[in-house]
Amino acid sequence: MASLLGIDNGLTVTKAVVFDIDGTQLSVARRRVPQSMPRPRWVERDPAGLWTATAEAIREAIALSGRPAEDIRAVAATAHGDGVYLLDRDRRPLRPGILSLDSRALDLVAAWRQGPLFEKALALTGQTPHVSAPSALLAWLKAEEPETFAAIGHVLACKDWLRFCLTGEVGTDRTEASTSFTDVRTQIYSAEALELFGLSELGSALPPMLGSGEIAGAVTREAAEATGLVAGTPVAAGLHDVTASALGIAAHRPGCVGIVAGTYSINEVVSEAPRTDPRWFCRNAIEPGRWNSMSISPASTANYDWFLDRLCERDQKAAIEAGQSIHAVLAGEMEAAFARPSTLFFHPYLFGSPHGDAASASFLGLHGWHDRSDMLRAVLEGIAFNHRTHVDALRDGFPFESAMLTGGGSRNPAFAQLFADVLAMPVSVPGTEEAAAFGAALCAGAAVGLYASPLADPRDLSVVTRTFEPDARRAAEMNERFGLFTRLAEAMKPYWLELEAIGAASPGRP
Template sequence: MSIKRDAATGPCLLGIDNGLTVTKAVVFDASGRALAVARRRLPQQIPQPHHVERDMAGLWQATAEAVAEALTLSGRAGDIAAIAATAHGDGLYLLDAEQQPLGPGILSLDSRAAGIVETWEQEGISDAALRLTGQKPHASAPASLLTWIRRNEPERYAKIAHILACKDWLRFCLTGTIGTDLTEASTSFTEVESQEYHPEVLPLFGLGDLALALPPIARPDQIVGHVSAAAARLTGLKPGVPVVAGIHDVTASALGIGGHGKGRVAIVAGTYSINETVSNMAKTDERWFCRNGLRRGEWNNMSISPASAANYDWFLDRLCGEDRARAEAAGESFHQLITPEIEAAFTRPSGLMFHPYLYGSPHGAGASAGFLGLRGWHDRGDMLRAVIEGIAFNHRIHIDALRQGFAPNQAMLTGGISRNPLFAQIFADVLGMEVTVTETEEAAAWGAALCAGSGIGLFASPTDDPRAPETLGTCYRPDLARQAEMNRRYALHCEISARLEPLWQQIEDLAGAGA
């Protein structure tokens, strides 16, 4: 799907946003208005359970096609003044000494290294990593994946020359230069206080021989190269256009919705439950990642899990597939059609609950999803109500942790489900705080574009958003009666999780026993 807006004159910025399933290219004017958007779907490869990958050459080809289409739609190819990319964080994209892809890219949904992380937890390595790097490693962290490759694919490991993130690969394809940015560098390998690579980090994970493979670090808005002739031929960009280092997508989304700053928590309800607040001092806790901010002396405190709106999408895909297909064939929005059923479910009492752990959880890789309290008289609306509540409850787990550590008093919410006023109100009631739903189009791409604009001096800094804050969204305030009910349901949600924790691995083992 593509979008075109009437164009004006003046400099334009290109923001590239590469997610887990779609890559997007967005042309913005200097006021932040999206002039054109082009998308390409990105197929995932799952060669075996827990392995989630993508072809790196195919990723660049799809992105180049999206860029070319966005430029054509905008009619402003000659006005692109700077470019920045953002992409899914964590995961792993490797190059060999000839700067060629070394196997497929590994996505942040990959969990092949979960056993390694469990061992590190038992051996105290995770605690040591928390003290040194500001975070405990997780299954899709670069350090965990590199350790898995070292143990299981030694020939591939021996050829590693460059360790990149997804958006760093796109930067290389655009410019031919290798490096990363401050936010991405801290996904595994920087020391939390200095915010730089530290000689003790790689050896902690048994990866000491990879020190030369770590990419140089730049600020997200620092110009690191220019569009090459080869990239220009593929995309329609002019050769020589400046490209900045780019930014981790969690931070890009927060920046794009106006949620990046002290006292604010930025919430992204997408594939992942992403909850982030900024501080001017490093504060570590196992409940959040303390990672680098946009500049030195600033930290992004991110509490996340792969347990958000993907659960809602799964329900619609698997359990409403035929109805959804008919609606879309008729040109109707199935989301709008299904909303009255969910609204009706909120008018009646319900003991139905859902734990949204289809793809992961804050409780470890062994946790799985499930409905509890399901009865024969419950209908599709009741089940979707439970799914939405479960998603909001999972976000609250993370936000409660951040509130204890940093006391943010303002929430900004984005993500596909946030566009539904009913769902936005549920978030406000569950969190017990005012929630502003941003109307920003393509928030992550705009966050990247802000970095590009800052890099060429169009903006004073990446946080110098030219849009008026009061125009960014709609504020939802908690309904006091429903907030009290949600508090009770949330407490039960958490208690059930605690009681199930000893059983989740036994449930997981059933699948192995039947293999």
């Protein structure tokens, strides 16, 4: 029986998922991948450790699938986008990989913003640079680690490093290639883009670009020994995880907004013509002649995870001991909090925001009679409101009337209903839990002819999808609260830089 392997590497966990060719998930295995934060704003990890953890997850997923490795017809990977993983000219890791949560290039990007570069980059590449963009990180390395920069042989993204470990082949795909250095009109690498960022010498270091559903190599004997895969198994080029998630929830198509509520607030729309705006990235879609516009900030359910870790630690331990989900344990608190009026708001900017890199999180309207449930409501509302900020931006440029939602929170019906009410539109949640891994599996299947293309989804979505309709009364209430949420954020803008300055001057700051 034929099956497919999709690899999904996030910012903290790497996953291997085996799917039947009809889209049924057969098994999943996970491994945590430690992050290193050696300095303020630096977020890195060891490439060799990442590969070891992924190989272990693959071996376990194969064992759990109940099918032999010989049944796996093809493999593809997706992983966190942006950031950089560098190889030297001998194709060995040059330094720790830099993750997309890294913000060491903050000052450099701020300087770029003051000059003409932002406007030029938007017109040429379809996006303005951000602190973890390959353009910003490579420019930072050139200025701050010149010896490392001079030794660069290959510039890879995270999933490209994993595919290199599987196949020994250097390459990337169309979606990942467009994170910094492609012309938004031609959708291919641009020497002008490299020159714009002062990186012309890296032209030969950019990896060859393939289609996401093209074969990029085959599993080597060494990789087979590490993973349990069969040597020679075809490996597809794969794709950027934002695009993989949209593909996995059937949202990688015009007329629909795909929403990923994960570490990042990801909101994306596919179009048949490029449209640029500083509020979103206009990047390559899977197919030539289509574009994927993404409005993104690192301000989604990572805030919920922080809340659970800081204020629900005892409950989490008790839930684990009882074999329960902490989300189910808190469901009653959430329901009670949403049933009563609240003055409490939360700006979910613990790790970033749509309002610039200096923004920080805050509770506003907090009183002595509020309890943990009110704070939890504010956190969840704040996450949904932040997604609406991005969705409203995309509404200005693209027509759509419905949303597809994925991410850890999407499996909670109350959370999905909150999104429907906040966005005032139907929100559908597909039943496939590992959406990004399934997006990768679709590319793997297309590469070996099991599907006509990565967009040829074999699932019966009418059966596996649940749709949440907005409640008119709640939608009106949420619209008023969103307006105040937005005005409060605007009012805070002048003070965020002052707050950061105080923190930078504090004694004992590393």
